[in-house]
Amino acid sequence: MQELMKSNDVDYIIIDSEKLLNETEEGLSRVIGIVDNLRSFSRVDEEAEKGEVDIHKCIDSTLKIIESKIKYNCNIVKDYGESITVKGEAGKLNQVFMNLLVNASQAIDDQGEIRIKTEVRDNKAIIKISDTGKGIEDKHLETIFDPFFTTKKVGEGTGLGLSIVYGVIEEHCGKISVSSQVGVGTTFKIVLPSFVS
Structure with a gap:
């Protein structure tokens, strides 16, 4: 044996x-x-389309989904304020965060930082997503949310991502704005009606 x-x-x-x-x-x-x-990201198991959405959970879920796309060139810094809940569609808000975060990572050539800051002010949820990428020229800032507008090379982008983002934020009775400096980086600011959970 x-x-x-x-x-x-x-x-x-x-x-x-x-x-x-x-x-x-x-x-x-x-x-x-x-x-x-993925279930959390798409909310496929929810019967109601609109409901209470935890913004921090949305962002965290999105970051996990796109981790392989952004982990090599981006350091993610989360500066979360108090817990934020909004009324809306989680799947669509996840799409907003995914588009903004992937765009931010693509704006960074080598190594950089994406900072996500949240706060509540006057019953408004404020979410800022900033990157240390190449920035956007002033002449493009006014048309950045227009459908099919892109500064990427042919075949690299459809120019629909930010247009979709703008539409979703409007659907949720919110506002989105952008500020940028070439060679320094870009910040997208989202303001949504909220209630603190």
Whole structure:
């Protein structure tokens, strides 16, 4: 029996099997996390289209979904104020944050920072997303939310992302504005009606 166990390297198989099972369990946990984040992102399991939306949960969920796109060149800094809840559609607000965060990461050539700051003032939720990217020229700031407007190369962008963002924010009775300085970075500011949770 001992010779048979040695010839088949049973000790190694037992040790390796334990390691493989641990890695499999870890992999399954990751898959569960990804599915939960996707469900949270799209809100596919919600019956009502509009409801109470936790802004911080929306942003965190979006960051997890796009992590592989932004982790190599961006350091994310979250400066969250008190908990913010708004009435709206979580899926659409997630789309807003995804477009703004991906755009911010694409504006950074090598290494940079994306700062997300939230606060409540006069029953308004204020969300600022700033990057240390290349910035936007003044001549483009007035048309940046127009459909099909893009400063990207042909084939790299549709020019619809910020137009969709603008429409969603308007649907939620909010406002979005942008300030930028070439070579320094860009800040998008969203203001939404809110109630503090």
